[in-house]
Amino acid sequence: MTKETSPRHTIGAVVFDIGNVLIRWQPEDLYDQWIGRERRLQMFESLDLHAMNDRVDRGGVFQQVIYDFAEANPTYRTEIRWWHDRWLEMAQPAIDLSVQTLRALKGRGHPVYALSNFGREPFVLAEEKFEFLAEFDRRYLSGHMGVAKPDAQIYEMVEADCGHDPRTLLFVDDRAENIAVAANRGWQTHHFTTSRNWADHLIACGLLDKDDL
Structure with missing residues (x-):
């Protein structure tokens, strides 16, 4: 520590x-609300969404990074796209x-x-x-x-x-x-x-x- x-x-x-x-940043909490905790746990355990986001943080084009990842993981295509499409809902409140x-x-x-x-x-x-x-x-x-x-x-x-x-x-x-x-x-x-x-x-x-x- x-x-x-x-x-x-x-x-x-x-x-x-x-x-x-x-600004509060806890995407897991929003996904719990959107798709339920059980499916969210399955999604986050099977996919490294924070590594995906790290590529954006390092300068990757936001929509391209997220949408490409969604296409590579079609089981969760819609939910992954929300990382881009509903981003402001995740980044709140102040x-x-x-x-x-x-x-x-x-x-x-x-x-x-x-x-x-x-x-x-x-x-x-x-x-x-x-x-x-x-x-x-x-x-x-x-x-x-x-x-x-x-x-x-x-x-x-x-x-x-x-x-x-x-x-x-x-x-x-x-x-x-x-x-x-x-x-x-x-x-x-x-x-x-x-x-x-x-x-x-x-x-x-x-x-x-x-x-x-």
Whole structure:
């Protein structure tokens, strides 16, 4: 299990993951509603749908990747296509307190960046729905960068572009493996479990006050 790093340097920028930090992303829950838990379990056990999505995250053309996978697996053709056709239903709702932390940090003048595994076309859809996605000072999205977390290269690319000492970056992500790579590079990190814990961490770091939220 990874450990949250303690602040050692002044924080120069806060770096947000998006899925399950700012926007809930649990496709299995929606498929349970759409096709029932039993068929969903069969589908997800027989097909690696998250590996399919990873190809989109790394820059693959959204509809082409999903539809090609559907044609290769005709037993679930309709259900797989929903990953594209009903994507916005899966990517919701916004996690309100996390969005408040983003805006409060900006209000205090702290740079806020996004570092997220996110396909190009899905991000356009998300940005139309969630206006706060346009509020980052910089956005590092895997679909545009051609590499995804937890590959060390994507963190190197952020460091090279943003101009901050890695030790001054505070990174929040819900996946332990993504946090581990950042921590190994010297970044300050917070393993996201709840928006309340994240808000409390920002307060403990002196970046926000309770009155900001």
